[in-house]
Amino acid sequence: MSVKQISVAQDVHFAIEAHYRTEVRLWQTGQYREWLKEMVAEDIHYWMPIYEQRFIRDRRPDPTPHDAAIYNDDYGELKQRVERLYSGTVWMEDPPSKIRYMVSNVEAFDAGDGEFDVYSNVVVYRNRRQLEMTVHTLGREDKLRRVGDDFQVFRRKLNIDARVTQDKNLYFFC
Amino acid sequence: MTEDAHLVDNVESSQSREIFWDKDVYNLELERVFGRSWLFLGHESLLPKPGDFITTYMAEDKVILSHQQDGSFRAFINSCTHRGNQICHADSGNAKAFVCNYHGWVYGQDGRLVDVPLETRCYHGQLDKAKLGAKHVRVETYKGFIFGCGDADAPSLEEYLGEFRWYLDTIWEGAGGGLELLGPPMKSILACNWKVPTENFVGDGYHVGWTHAGALGQIGGELAGLAGNRADMPFEELGFQFTTRHGHGFGVINNAAAAIHVKRDGWAKYLADTRAEVGRKFGPEREELYVGHWNCSIFPSCSFLYGTNTFKVWHPRGPHEIEVWTYTMVPRDADAATKSMIQREATRSFGTAGTLESDDGENMSSATHVNRGNITRDGRMDSSMGVGFEGPHPVYPGIVGSSFIGETSHRGFYRFWKEMLDAPDWAAVKANDDNWDSVFTNRDYWADKIEAAE
Numbered sequence: 143m144s145v146k147q148i149s150v151a152q153d154v155h156f157a158i159e160a161h162y163r164t165e166v167r168l169w170q171t172g173q174y175r176e177w178l179k180e181m182v183a184e185d186i187h188y189w190m191p192i193y194e195q196r197f198i199r200d201r202r203p204d205p206t207p208h209d210a211a212i213y214n215d216d217y218g219e220l221k222q223r224v225e226r227l228y229s230g231t232v233w234m235e236d237p238p239s240k241i242r243y244m245v246s247n248v249e250a251f252d253a254g255d256g257e258f259d260v261y262s263n264v265v266v267y268r269n270r271r272q273l274e275m276t277v278h279t280l281g282r283e284d285k286l287r288r289v290g291d292d293f294q295v296f297r298r299k300l301n302i303d304a305r306v307t308q309d310k311n312l313y314f315f316c
Numbered sequence: 317m318t319e320d321a322h323l324v325d326n327v328e329s330s331q332s333r334e335i336f337w338d339k340d341v342y343n344l345e346l347e348r349v350f351g352r353s354w355l356f357l358g359h360e361s362l363l364p365k366p367g368d369f370i371t372t373y374m375a376e377d378k379v380i381l382s383h384q385q386d387g388s389f390r391a392f393i394n395s396c397t398h399r400g401n402q403i404c405h406a407d408s409g410n411a412k413a414f415v416c417n418y419h420g421w422v423y424g425q426d427g428r429l430v431d432v433p434l435e436t437r438c439y440h441g442q443l444d445k446a447k448l449g450a451k452h453v454r455v456e457t458y459k460g461f462i463f464g465c466g467d468a469d470a471p472s473l474e475e476y477l478g479e480f481r482w483y484l485d486t487i488w489e490g491a492g493g494g495l496e497l498l499g500p501p502m503k504s505i506l507a508c509n510w511k512v513p514t515e516n517f518v519g520d521g522y523h524v525g526w527t528h529a530g531a532l533g534q535i536g537g538e539l540a541g542l543a544g545n546r547a548d549m550p551f552e553e554l555g556f557q558f559t560t561r562h563g564h565g566f567g568v569i570n571n572a573a574a575a576i577h578v579k580r581d582g583w584a585k586y587l588a589d590t591r592a593e594v595g596r597k598f599g600p601e602r603e604e605l606y607v608g609h610w611n612c613s614i615f616p617s618c619s620f621l622y623g624t625n626t627f628k629v630w631h632p633r634g635p636h637e638i639e640v641w642t643y644t645m646v647p648r649d650a651d652a653a654t655k656s657m658i659q660r661e662a663t664r665s666f667g668t669a670g671t672l673e674s675d676d677g678e679n680m681s682s683a684t685h686v687n688r689g690n691i692t693r694d695g696r697m698d699s700s701m702g703v704g705f706e707g708p709h710p711v712y713p714g715i716v717g718s719s720f721i722g723e724t725s726h727r728g729f730y731r732f733w734k735e736m737l738d739a740p741d742w743a744a745v746k747a748n749d750d751n752w753d754s755v756f757t758n759r760d761y762w763a764d765k766i767e768a769a770e
Contacts, residue, residue: 190669194407194500208656210500210644212669219664222534222578226671229530231544234678270678305407306639307504310677312669 147251150258158250158260158286161293166243169315174224177315178217183287183296188215190300190312212312213300223313239270241314245282256288264300264316268309276309278302280316324734326755329700329727336509337687341737342635349616349736350375354456354463354476356618356629357381357391361460361496361648363408367425370408373631373639374453374464375617380404380414381455381462382425389457391464392427392450403450407500423450459488460496460648469742477614479713480564486602487610487622491590493649497627498659501641502668508680510617510632511733513640515699516676517611517619517628519557519725521567522701527679531671538575555608555720557702558712559728561752566612567720573607573623576672577661582654583625586647601711613725615732620645625658626666636684642667699723699730707761708753715756718765724756731755 150158161181168177182188190213191205207214215223226232244265251259266278285297300316323332323341335341355374358381363370368383371394378394380403394403401418404411413430414423422431427450435443454465456473458481463473470476477484488494506513516523525532525542532543559565573587574580587607595603609623620627625646631639644662646655666673687693702722709716717724735752739745 192500192502195405197406197409197411200406200409208652210498210502210659211663212502212667214660214663219578223671226530226534229533231529231533232675233527234675305503307502307668309504310506310681311504311674313671313674 147259150250150252154252154258155248155250158258158293159248161286162245162248162262166245169243170241172227172238174227174315178221178224180292181294182217182220183289183294184217185296186215186217186220186298187296188213188220188298188300190214190302193301193305195305212302223315237271239268241269242267243316253285258284258286258288258293260284260286266314266316268314278304278307278309278312278316282316320738323737324730325696326727326731326734329703329723330696330698331730333687333693333695333697336512336684337635337693339635342632344737345632346375348739349733350466350632352465352467352470352736352742353616354465354470354473355616356614357455357462357464359461359497359643360389360457362499362643363389365410367410367412368408369404369411369414369425371404371406372629372641374466375632377466378402379453379464380427380450381464382427384426389455389462390426390452391455392423392452395450396421396423397429397448397450427452459484459494461488467742471742471746476562477564478561480560480562480614482713483558483560483566483602483605486594486598486605489597490606490647491593491597493647495645496648497643498646498655499643501629501643502663503642504640504668505633506638506640506677506680507636508638508684509635510630510638512680512683513628513630513638513676514613514617514619515726515729516680517621518563518565518613518729519559519567519611519723519727521555521557521569521611521720521722523679527675528672531665531675534671535576535578535665537578538572539569551719551721556712557706557717557720557722557724558714559717559725559731560714561732561749563615563729563732564613565714565725565728566610567717567722567725568605568608568610569720570604570608572609575609576621576624576665577658578664579657579661581657582650583658583661586650586654590647613729615729621666624665625662626670628666640668699726703727704758705761706756707758708756709762710766715753716762718761727755 165181191211245262247263249261253259262282264280264282268276281301283299284295286293287296323335358370363383366383366385370381372379379391380394381391384390396403396416398421401416403414403416420433424430429445429448458473525545529544532539555569557567574583591603591607594606611621613619617630625644627643627645629641644659646658665671702717706715706717706724
């Protein structure tokens, strides 16, 4: 990204950070249907590509949505993931695990037409059962759209830092 | 073969819980199972050009698989012969040579030591570079799938796959194009013994309806009826289980190849367009297998789901942990859009964040870690489902179980695992070639069943 992009005004920046805080609260309290309905646009592309560890001299291009990805979801696919959690038969989540998010380094830029490019860092802590604790760090690249007095995300790219996931799965929203 | 039935009892169809926990068992596995078996290294499609390489594991050994200028593949231990440093730290790439970070020793694409910094001045012409190449392992390929083996006395890869090739050819060759793998692999750590997922893939159709109830209910399709085990279906007419000489095996659910894929138009059309040619080449039984869904493991630690098309390697990291690598299998001659959609659907179900993958992880880790308990570990596990409802078949090679929900291929996996642990060398294994399947005692099961049906 360019450093010459137009930063948003302070009130918009505050509103975007507040939006992210609400998003985290919905996830931490298991309100996934509400999150999807209110905060995700129906034209969402929700994407977590796989980055190999390659030599700096390696000229192969970065991954595209046509390549292998951990998430590569449209709205219907995200909805399927959400609904699975309400099925009452996800034994791994019963008793439920705990998840805690830290979102920081929010940088927001005005992309025109009521759209915003927003970069942030996310730390995810998951606690399961008695002793299992895992940590994931991600860089997040969003495109948000102003909808009424709030925002909806319509592009989300999640850059997970670990090459080898040190967890059973990455089935959480972020 | 010893008669000690402690670790695996082929008569009672049970295993000691020590097999998932004990360090001594694991060390013996490294030597006698992983050290002597053909282990999956990669597929030609992952390193298509001369100079292309990938780094992987053979059990806990780090290995470089390298595409040679003559088109062949070589594999060598990823460790410098000078002071042992890891030679290459990239996942994949294209390299004229591999240079060790420590002192700069240079290895060629074939693993030979080709250059040593300051050689003349510091080694005074006394260094025999020809003797200091990276340590090689055997490499052989079958239908594009590349395997490595650390045992000079092991049979060829074709012999090792043995009569299982009768089944593999159905999909690895198919109508002619065969399969390829799409990477890069997803990688994740799972705190379980490597045999837990291997046995799950080789022969656990039983868990599908219960473990995956939530996901199957959302996906719908052919397998939705299994969700919560509510299905009222005649399991014996829906598929089979198979086990073969060297422990390779699978279960098949008939007519369910693409069942887990929600967006399946391209894949379903590909199967419909090619099945007749498969039938012409391989006969009606294999045409039926071609459009079924397979849960499969190739002994010891490589598994796949054909139809869903996820492809897994379970790299062991001690007795209680594995590194899971997940690729996608696609038909080589499918169009790009079909390949891409198969990859997306395979990943959505069995990738690191997959809707079904996420159901399995805890079962695998808890089945391992409960055995920390001393009283617990002094006990056994049961895999007797379907004993007697299996036997040699007039058409299908190996031993055939009557239903995809059974533990025939599970028992067959542990039968061979025990044989490998007991055998001092491959000659001792080969000595059992004619009577390996005698533990499956109902020799007339299929003859009787077929006669009764006629």
